[in-house]
Amino acid sequence: MLSDFGIVLLFLITGFVFVALGLITAAIIRPHNPNPVKQSTYECGEELISGSPWIKFNIRFYVVALIFLLFDVEIVFLLPWAVVFQQLGWFAFIEMAVFVLILLAGLAYVWAKGDIEWEKPKPYIPSLKDLVVERKQHFAE
Amino acid sequence: MIDQFIIELQKSISLFKPEATLAVTFVVALIADLIFKKSKNISGYISLIGFIVTFYFLFWQKGQNYGTFTQMLSVDPFALFFKFLILLTSFFIILMSFFSKELYINNRSLGEYFSLIAGMTFGMFLLVGANNLIMIYLAIETMSISSYILAGYTKEIHRASEASLKYVIFGAVSSGLMIYGISILFGLTGTLNLFEINNFIANNNVNIYALFFSVFLILAGIGYKISAVPFHFWTPDVYEGAPITITALLSVASKAAGFAVLIRFVKAAFIDNTQLDSEGIWILISNIDWRFIIAVLSVLSMTLGNLVALWQTNLKRLLAYSSIAHAGYMLMGVAVMTDAGVTAVMIYFASYLFMNLGAFFVVTLLANKIGSEDIDDYKGIGYRAPILGVCMVVFLLSLTGLPPTFGFIGKWMVFSAVLESNFIWLAVIGVLNSVVSLFYYVKIFRNMYVRGVEENENKENYQFHPIAIIVLLLLAIPTILFCLYPGPIANWAAASVGIFLG
Amino acid sequence: MFQSVSLEYFLILAAVLFSIGSIGVLTRRNAIIIFMSIELMLNSVNLTLVSFASFLGDSAGMIFVFFVMAVAASEAAVGLAIVLALFRQKQTVNVDEVNIMKW
Numbered sequence: 001m002l003s004d005f006g007i008v009l010l011f012l013i014t015g016f017v018f019v020a021l022g023l024i025t026a027a028i029i030r031p032h033n034p035n036p037v038k039q040s041t042y043e044c045g046e047e048l049i050s051g052s053p054w055i056k057f058n059i060r061f062y063v064v065a066l067i068f069l070l071f072d073v074e075i076v077f078l079l080p081w082a083v084v085f086q087q088l089g090w091f092a093f094i095e096m097a098v099f100v101l102i103l104l105a106g107l108a109y110v111w112a113k114g115d116i117e118w119e120k121p122k123p124y125i126p127s128l129k130d131l132v133v134e135r136k137q138h139f140a141e
Numbered sequence: 142m143i144d145q146f147i148i149e150l151q152k153s154i155s156l157f158k159p160e161a162t163l164a165v166t167f168v169v170a171l172i173a174d175l176i177f178k179k180s181k182n183i184s185g186y187i188s189l190i191g192f193i194v195t196f197y198f199l200f201w202q203k204g205q206n207y208g209t210f211t212q213m214l215s216v217d218p219f220a221l222f223f224k225f226l227i228l229l230t231s232f233f234i235i236l237m238s239f240f241s242k243e244l245y246i247n248n249r250s251l252g253e254y255f256s257l258i259a260g261m262t263f264g265m266f267l268l269v270g271a272n273n274l275i276m277i278y279l280a281i282e283t284m285s286i287s288s289y290i291l292a293g294y295t296k297e298i299h300r301a302s303e304a305s306l307k308y309v310i311f312g313a314v315s316s317g318l319m320i321y322g323i324s325i326l327f328g329l330t331g332t333l334n335l336f337e338i339n340n341f342i343a344n345n346n347v348n349i350y351a352l353f354f355s356v357f358l359i360l361a362g363i364g365y366k367i368s369a370v371p372f373h374f375w376t377p378d379v380y381e382g383a384p385i386t387i388t389a390l391l392s393v394a395s396k397a398a399g400f401a402v403l404i405r406f407v408k409a410a411f412i413d414n415t416q417l418d419s420e421g422i423w424i425l426i427s428n429i430d431w432r433f434i435i436a437v438l439s440v441l442s443m444t445l446g447n448l449v450a451l452w453q454t455n456l457k458r459l460l461a462y463s464s465i466a467h468a469g470y471m472l473m474g475v476a477v478m479t480d481a482g483v484t485a486v487m488i489y490f491a492s493y494l495f496m497n498l499g500a501f502f503v504v505t506l507l508a509n510k511i512g513s514e515d516i517d518d519y520k521g522i523g524y525r526a527p528i529l530g531v532c533m534v535v536f537l538l539s540l541t542g543l544p545p546t547f548g549f550i551g552k553w554m555v556f557s558a559v560l561e562s563n564f565i566w567l568a569v570i571g572v573l574n575s576v577v578s579l580f581y582y583v584k585i586f587r588n589m590y591v592r593g594v595e596e597n598e599n600k601e602n603y604q605f606h607p608i609a610i611i612v613l614l615l616l617a618i619p620t621i622l623f624c625l626y627p628g629p630i631a632n633w634a635a636a637s638v639g640i641f642l643g
Numbered sequence: 644m645f646q647s648v649s650l651e652y653f654l655i656l657a658a659v660l661f662s663i664g665s666i667g668v669l670t671r672r673n674a675i676i677i678f679m680s681i682e683l684m685l686n687s688v689n690l691t692l693v694s695f696a697s698f699l700g701d702s703a704g705m706i707f708v709f710f711v712m713a714v715a716a717s718e719a720a721v722g723l724a725i726v727l728a729l730f731r732q733k734q735t736v737n738v739d740e741v742n743i744m745k746w
Contacts, residue, residue: 004648062727066720073716076709105168112175275707282714289721296728303741306729309722310677310738314668316718317684320711321661324688324704328654328695333703378744458744 060118067110074103153209156216158198159224163263166191167256174252181245184255185235191259192232199224206641212334213273215405215641220270222487222637223401226494227269230394231262233616237502238386240609242509243295254294258390261287265398272409272641274323274333277402278316281366284395285312291390292383304382311365311375319362325355335409336643343413343426353429356411360434363406366399367468370441377449380461385508388457389501392464397490404475404483405640407431412478414642422562423478436476440570443469447577456504456514459581460497463540466578467493473567474555480638481558487634489551492623496539496548499616503533506613510603516585520593526603528610530589532617537582539620542575547623550631653694660687674726674736678719685715 081088081096110116170184170191177183199221206217235258238244244251264283271277289312293305327333329351330341342352364372380388408414411431413424425431446466453459471493474486504514506529511518523530539548552575559568623630660683667680689708696704726736733740 062723066723069716069720069723073713076712080709109171109175275703275710278707279710279714282718286714286717286721289725293725293728297732299732300743302725302729302732303743305725306674306738306741309718309725310668310674310681313678313681313718313722314665314684317664317681317688320685320688321691323707324691324695327692327704327707328699331699331701333707381744 063115067107067116070106071103074100149211152207156202156205156207156209157214159195159202160263160266162191162195162198163259163266166195167259167263170256170259171252174250174256181251182239182255184252185239188235188255188259189232192228192235192262195228199228206639208272208641208643209270212336212643213276214267214270215272216270217639217641218637219405219640220401222634223269223397223490224266226397226490227262227265227394230390230397230494230498231258233498233502233612234258234386234390234394236612237389237498237505240509240606240612241384241386241505243298243384244386247297249295254291257287257291261291261390262394265394268398269401269405271402271405272335274327274335277406278320278323281319281362281402282316284398285316285366288387288391288395291387292379294387295384298382300382301384302382304379307382308375308379315362315365315372318358319365322355322358322362325351326359329355335406338410339412339414339426339643342411347427349428352427356429356431357434359406360403363399363403364438367396367403367472368442368465369438369468369472370445370465373442373445373465376465377458377461380464381455381458385457385501385505385514388461389498392460392501393494393497396464396468397494400471400475400486400490404486407435407475407478408483408640409642425478432476432478435472436564436567439469439472439476440567441469442466442472443571443574447574447581450581451577453581454516456516456519456585459516459585460500460504463578463581464497466574467497467540469574470552470555470571473559473564473571476567477559477562477564479558479562481561482555483638484631484634485551485554485558487637488554488627488631491630491634492539492547492551492620495616495620495623496536496546499532499613499620500536500540502613502616503529503536506605506609516588519585519588521589521596523589524594525600526605529603529605529613532613533589534586535617535620537586541579541582545621545624547620547627550624550627554631650694650698654691657687657690657694660684660690672737672739674729674738675723677738678722678726681722682715682719685711 077099078096081092085092166188170187173187174184202216202221204218205221206215208215235255238251238254238258244254261284264280264285264287267276267280268284271280289305289309292308293301295301296305323333326338329347330338332338332341341347361372365375368376380392383391408423411425411427413426416424418424443466446462446464446469450459450462450466453462467489471486471489474482474489476482507519507522507526508514510526511522523533535546539546542548542552556568556571559571664680664682664684664687667683668677671677671680689711692704692708692711696702696708729741730736735741
């Protein structure tokens with residue numbers, strides 16, 4: 001019989017084989033016909049025109065993520081409760097209801113404070129003139 | 142079996158009233174802030190009322206000695222003493238907050254501020270009674286997470302955000318270290334209950350290196366809370382950056398809770414509680430000499446704290462280093478591991494409460510007027526604010542440990558406890574350190590009264606709110622009074638030294 | 644199921660993870676990555692607790708893990724909120740640039 005380490009080893013081997021198989025098959029089948037366009041870096045569909053792609057995300061995403069994080073962990077407590085719920089009966093149900101209610105109160109607090117209002121960013125609408133200037137600069141380079 | 146369990150549970154719940162009151166206060170203060178948006182102080186008043194009710198319930202716990210909730214939390218005289226100190230501190234902090242200008246600028250909502258103070262007090266209450274490693278961890282985190290937020294409450298002030306970030310990073314790492322130690326200790330002994338750990342170590346042969354490693358990690362977590370060197374790095378930055386009231390809260394209440402849990406942890410888990418040796422020193426059950434390790438931490442704390450404080454120019458930062466030094470003095474009392482030492486620590490804390498809160502309150506009130514905490518800006522201030530000046534002198538004398546003040550009693554008790562158990566080198570270092578500390582306390586005094594007198598001669602005096610002066614006197618008068626009549630507090634502390642032991 | 648893998652391996656893995664986490668905290672300069680490293684430390688603790696609990700047959704360790712996870716989440720939430728507050732002022736999450744207070 002396999003030991004537990006054997007199973008882990010089997011998984012490792014399978015993973016390696018899976019990746020290697022795909023790469024080797026592709027290398028055998030594909031036509032080899034490079035040109036400059038094909039070899040250019042693929043950057044989300046098109047080449048970078050101007051500016052840095054490392055823009056700041058809307059800060060609101062982080063706030064929503066924070067609030068999500070708090071309710072996410074609720075599941076950790078709900079799961080073992082759900083497993084033994086049949087044996088524990090109504091008492092456990094009430095206990096968990098209290099727990100969920102406390103968390104809901106937190107959600108209500110966040111709501112009342114206006115922290116889940118979506119703060120709309122002012123969109124940057126490029127004018128035609130800007131675009132033309134950028135294009136010219138791009139081609140000049 | 143079940144009946145007995147229910148009786149125990151009922152008793153536990155009836156003894157849990159003070160903590161329950163604090164939890165309710167926390168929630169009610171938050172909700173009140175939502176409903177009454179106009180009044181900024183409403184949650185502050187609710188917290189004050191909640192604290193008074195908690196005081197009432199605490200009085201009923203007198204003389205109890207019981208491990209509530211299957212020994213998770215103990216209600217004993219030792220915990221009660223520290224609960225009174227912590228609650229009194231939080232009470233004064235809320236009173237002080239009403240007069241702190243930096244909190245009220247920028248139309249800031251203060252609901253969370255006041256309710257988080259109640260929440261932090263709740264965490265500290267749990268911590269002083271915690272008998273189980275889970276409870277210790279949860280209580281430390283309840284207290285810490287509240288204090289991370291409070292330290293950065295004035296978030297548009299750059300220093301406060303920076304302090305808060307440093308605090309949360311250091312805090313998370315140290316609690317990570319602590320819980321790693323807890324997990325190893327759990328693996329070694331197979332239990333999380335301190336009394337069962339004690340029992341296991343006494344009766345079994347535990348790997349001494351693993352035990353040392355795990356307990357040292359736990360001590361690191363607690364040492365972080367009491368800001369003992371080498372776990373002190375956050376202290377100066379956080380104390381300087383946080384709002385002054387929160388600095389005061391951290392330096393007194395959270396340190397008191399940390400000391401309570403340190404003493405309880407050492408005493409419940411590593412001391413042979415059935416016997417004392419001939420000199421009244423507790424006998425350690427493992428071969429590791431915790432006395433020496435804590436003594437070394439103590440020497441490091443007071444020496445580094447005092448020496449670095451010498452060249453500080455910001456008063457909050459100076460008081461931060463002085464609080465590191467005070468942690469060192471108090472660790473001396475823990476290091477000797479006698480009942481006299483613990484009593485001395487408790488008396489020291491009672492004195493530290495009044496003198497440190499008082500000093501920070503003076504800083505708060507003066508910062509309202511001159512907008513600075515720099516010692517150089519305090520020139521001649523003793524003449525422009527006479528009552529504050531005199532009070533500050535009292536607090537500084539007390540912090541140095543000079544005779545007509547409560548601080549002298551605290552220091553004297555600690556040193557006599559150290560000498561009684563023949564730790565002479567420790568006492569000598571302690572006395573030398575007290576002399577060093579005189580230099581920087583005198584520096585503040587010199588700035589207030591000696592320097593810059595001419596510039597301030599013709600300016601009119603600062604005006605302070607009468608209630609602020611009353612609060613200040615409530616802190617200053619006990620500082621002198623308890624030196625003249627130390628009896629009640631000393632007796633109370635001596636009677637409260639017993640902790641619940643399984 | 645894990646009977647054939649002995650306890651030591653789990654403990655060594657946890658210790659390695661803990662070391663990686665603490666080295667990450669000490670060497671990285673991005674506040675977010677520091678918090679990720681702290682999470683790694685806490686998770687290695689969870690691994691230690693769970694393996695001890697299953698080895699000793701004592702469920703207290705597993706219960707502790709739930710608490711650790713909940714506390715870790717709240718700590719991360721508070722930490723990220725503080726990073727956000729700082730980011731709004733300085734437009735940076737690099738801890739080396741957060742240095743107006745020294746000695």
